[in-house]
Amino acid sequence: xxxxxxxxxxxxxxxxxxxxxxxxxxxxxxxxxxxxxxxxxxxxxxxxxxxxxxxxxxxxxxxxxxxxxxxxxxxxxxxxxxxxxxxxxxxxxxxxxxxxxxxxxxxxxxxxxxxxxxxxxxxxxxxxxxxxxxxxxxxxxxxxxxxxxxxxxxxxxxxxxxxxxxxxxxxxxxxxxxxxxxxxxxxxxxxxxxxxxxxxxxxxxxxxxxxxxxxxxxxxxxxxxxxxxxxxxxxxxxxxxxxxxxxxxxxxxxxxxxxxxxxxxxxxxxxxxxxxxxxxxxxxxxxxxxxxx
Amino acid sequence: xxxxxxxxxxxxxxxxxxxxxxxxxxxxxxxxxxxxxxxxxxxxxxxxxxxxxxxxxxxxxxxxxxxxxxxxxxxxxxxxxxxxxxxxxxxxxxxxxxxxxxxxxxxxxxxxxxxxxxxxxxxxxxxxxxxxxxxxxxxxxxxxxxxxxxxxxxxxxxxxxxxxxxxxxxxxxxxxxxxxxxxxxxxxxxxxxxxxxxxxxxxxxxxxxxxxxxxxxxxxxxxxxxxxxxxxxxxxxxxxxxxxxxxxxxxxxxxxxxxxxxxxxxxxxxxxxxxxxxxxxxxxxxxxxxxxxxxxxxxxxxxxxxxxxxxxxxxxxxxxx
Numbered sequence: 224x225x226x227x228x229x230x231x232x233x234x235x236x237x238x239x240x241x242x243x244x245x246x247x248x249x250x251x252x253x254x255x256x257x258x259x260x261x262x263x264x265x266x267x268x269x270x271x272x273x274x275x276x277x278x279x280x281x282x283x284x285x286x287x288x289x290x291x292x293x294x295x296x297x298x299x300x301x302x303x304x305x306x307x308x309x310x311x312x313x314x315x316x317x318x319x320x321x322x323x324x325x326x327x328x329x330x331x332x333x334x335x336x337x338x339x340x341x342x343x344x345x346x347x348x349x350x351x352x353x354x355x356x357x358x359x360x361x362x363x364x365x366x367x368x369x370x371x372x373x374x375x376x377x378x379x380x381x382x383x384x385x386x387x388x389x390x391x392x393x394x395x396x397x398x399x400x401x402x403x404x405x406x407x408x409x410x411x412x413x414x415x416x417x418x419x420x421x422x423x424x425x426x427x428x429x430x431x432x433x434x435x436x437x438x439x440x441x442x443x444x445x446x447x448x449x450x451x452x453x454x455x456x457x458x459x460x461x462x463x464x465x466x467x468x469x470x471x472x473x474x475x476x477x478x479x480x481x482x483x484x485x486x487x488x489x490x491x492x493x494x495x496x497x498x499x500x501x502x503x504x505x506x507x508x509x510x511x512x513x514x515x516x
Numbered sequence: 517x518x519x520x521x522x523x524x525x526x527x528x529x530x531x532x533x534x535x536x537x538x539x540x541x542x543x544x545x546x547x548x549x550x551x552x553x554x555x556x557x558x559x560x561x562x563x564x565x566x567x568x569x570x571x572x573x574x575x576x577x578x579x580x581x582x583x584x585x586x587x588x589x590x591x592x593x594x595x596x597x598x599x600x601x602x603x604x605x606x607x608x609x610x611x612x613x614x615x616x617x618x619x620x621x622x623x624x625x626x627x628x629x630x631x632x633x634x635x636x637x638x639x640x641x642x643x644x645x646x647x648x649x650x651x652x653x654x655x656x657x658x659x660x661x662x663x664x665x666x667x668x669x670x671x672x673x674x675x676x677x678x679x680x681x682x683x684x685x686x687x688x689x690x691x692x693x694x695x696x697x698x699x700x701x702x703x704x705x706x707x708x709x710x711x712x713x714x715x716x717x718x719x720x721x722x723x724x725x726x727x728x729x730x731x732x733x734x735x736x737x738x739x740x741x742x743x744x745x746x747x748x749x750x751x752x753x754x755x756x757x758x759x760x761x762x763x764x765x766x767x768x769x770x771x772x773x774x775x776x777x778x779x780x781x782x783x784x785x786x787x788x789x790x791x792x793x794x795x796x797x798x799x800x801x802x803x804x805x806x807x808x809x810x811x812x813x814x815x816x817x818x819x820x821x822x823x824x825x826x827x828x829x830x831x832x833x834x835x836x837x
Contacts, residue, residue: 262630264578313815319630320576324769325814327762331807335800343800447758448641454634493645496638500623503635507626 229361234484235477240368240437242476243375244270247430248453249460249468250382251423257399257463258412258419261311262319264326267450268333269299269424273431274441275337278348281435288350288436289370295428303424304417311420312413330447337443347440371433378429379469382422395419399463448492455499459510467510530777537683541676551675557787558682559743560767562689564779566736567764569693571774572702573729574709575624578633579640580737581760582620586643587613587738588745588755589655592663595746602666602746603681610738616643617734621727637761644756660752663745682743689736694776696732705729766806770813772820781821 252266276295281288310329314321355366386392398405398415406412435441456475460467475495482494502510537558544550567580591609595602620639624632647655655661666681667674696702707715708722715722745751754760764779771782786806793802817823 310811310815314818317818319628320571320633320773321814321818323576323578323630323633324765325811327765328807328810328814331803331810335803335807339800339804451634451637454630455638458631458634487649489645489649493638493642496635496641499638500635500642503627503631504623507631 232360232362234480236362236364236368238477238480239473240371240476241480242473243371244430244434244449245452245456245475246375246469246472247378247426247433248449249456249472250379250465251426252450252453253457253460253463253465253468254395254399254419254426255423256457258395258402259307259311259315259416261315261420262322262326262454263311263420263423264323264447264450264454265306265329265333266326266423266427266453267446267448268330269303269427269446270431270434270449271337271441271443271446272302272333273299273428274435274445275341275431275443276428277432277435278346278441279341281348288348288432289374292374292429292432295432296425299428299431300421300425303421306424307417307420312416315416334443334446341443343443345440345442347438348435350436350438353438367437371437374429374433378426382426383465391418452492452495455495458499459502461510526777533780534687541679546673548675551679553787553791555675555679555682555747556744557783558679558686559740559747560763560787561780561783562682562686562743563737563740564764564767564783565689565693565776566733566740568768568773568776568779569736570729570733571768572697572709573705573726574712575726575729576633577636577733577761578765579636579638579761580733580764581756581758582636582640582643583613583617583734583737584741584744584760585640585647585753585755586616586734587741588751589647589741590738591742592661592745592751593654595664596661602664602742606739606742606746609742610735613738613741614731614735617738618727618731620734621730624730625723625726640756640758640761644753647753647756655753658753660750662750665749666743666746678747682747685739685743689739690776690780697776701725701728766810768820769810770821772822775820775822778820778822785821 248266248270251269252263255261255263255266273295276298277288277291280286280291280294306329310325311322314325350367352366352370356363357366357369358364384392386396394405394410395415395418397408397410398412398419402412405415452475456471457468459474460469460471475498478498479491479494483491486494540554541551544554563580563584566583567577570577570580587606587609589609590612591602591605594600594605594608598605600608620636624635627635648657665674665678667677671677697705704715704720704725707718707720708725712722741755745755767782767786768779769782770786771780772778786809789809790802790806793805798805813820817827
């Protein structure tokens with residue numbers, strides 16, 4: 224019996240860890256959606272870029288991969304700003320479907336750009352702490368997973384301090400709550416759009432680094448499914464609500480890992496969509512959503 | 517009066533394209549590569565027209581490969597297990613696909629735009645998972661299974677025959693959509709697309725019309741799926757892939773969303789570009805070029821290539837003034 228609890232505890236911890244990746248993706252998507260009301264299906268490509276940046280510089284320099292967060296986040300903030308300026312700004316307000324379609328174009332560009340440089344084979348990298356585990360009661364926890372959970376928590380705390388305490392952060396929240404009102408208060412909402420998109424991409428980049436460090440395999444086409452799950456999470460957790468994204472991300476991480484454990488690995492992806500469809504059947508605006516955007 | 521109506525430049529163009537399509541096999545002769553490209557092009561014209569038909573009702577789908585695959589699997593299972601002729605099982609596959617399509621449609625009618633996109637994407641993932649896990653004893657899992665061809669390879673010039681069969685079906689599908697969109701159904705769909713609340717106020721119940729559009733789109737996609745499978749002579753779960761969900765969208769946007777000619781022109785242009793770039797050896801580069809093309813078209817030509825002549829004319833007139 225004790226062994227059973229240990230296994231369940233292990234699975235729950237995997238859920239917590241994979242939830243971290245989803246939380247970072249969903250928080251970024253939620254920020255972007257809150258401010259710009261834009262749906263960027265190419266968000267997973269930022270995750271993919273993050274893993275490849277980490278992989279490339281890790282192989283090149285041999286630095287501790289966690290330090291590479293300070294590289295992948297700024298690079299992706301820059302990439303996000305460029306993408307917003309060139310692709311999303313021109314079509315802002317022309318309809319939800321256009322945003323989805325333009326992200327399809329971006330998906331093709333990013334995936335195959337990376338495939339051209341790194342080929343499309345599956346890769347993985349080994350973290351320097353890969354063999355270390357810490358025993359918590361009967362459960363053996365890999366040190367990497369603990370660091371990943373901690374790093375995610377630190378990133379989220381930094382984000383919330385930035386959003387709540389700094390002037391720029393307050394301006395972002397204001398544009399998210401009422402775009403016109405923010406404009407009247409002298410906030411440059413277009414600059415906030417760029418910044419928010421950049422932060423969202425940066426969070427996805429951080430998720431990418433954590434993905435690579437954890438030893439999971441990756442290839443240039445890995446991003447689409449996690450990104451769409453990110454959307455499932457923000458629909459579940461409520462549009463524009465960051466606590467919702469955190470709870471939703473954890474929930475999806477847990478549900479996925481328990482499903483994979485009980486039903487077999489092939490159901491890992493499908494289960495989050497089943498959950499999403501069931502929720503939307505009962506409540507077409509999402510669990511906490513007020514308006515059907 | 518009636519003759520003048522028939523002789524518009526648009527209809528003339530359609531007639532020219534049809535005539536070209538009819539004589540093309542004689543031009544390429546026995547070049548099997550080109551014939552294969554043409555057959556696949558026609559299959560994708562059917563498929564993207566079906567996807568595009570859904571947008572006439574104000575709905576969209578990011579997971580249409582689900583219907584392509586369902587049609588393909590149903591048709592090929594019927595052909596292999598029951599020994600029915602492929603042309604008959606095509607219709608069975610379409611009907612099965614439409615049945616599931618209407619079930620999915622029921623869950624979707626209340627959703628708007630990108631929620632709908634997510635749910636349809638999700639269904640494609642779920643169906644693929646079912647096919648490779650729980651249904652694997654029937655479907656052969658990831659390995660798939662061999663299926664007969666539409667026209668047996670033993671007949672000389674089978675690919676040319678196949679081309680004409682697919683061409684006939686493509687023309688039938690386009691004519692069907694043409695008349696549907698001109699009928700009261702088409703008007704109702706347009707009303708729902710433009711403003712659902714106003715359509716309700718005018719006495720149109722959107723639900724049956726949306727379900728009809730979903731079902732018909734799934735039916736035609738299922739037939740396209742069956743055609744694709746019977747063309748290759750083999751089926752695997754990759755038919756549910758994300759790529760196959762995205763292609764009809766790319767074709768329709770390039771050609772022009774919400775027009776009958778859009779998917780046709782888009783499919784022709786993108787397929788030719790695609791295979792042309794392949795011949796040049798740009799394996800990954802062609803994806804990037806298609807991606808850039810898509811982004812540019814959405815930003816600068818939101819109504820697709822179909823609107824290009826009109827836009828150029830507008831520019832000219834503005835310059836003249």
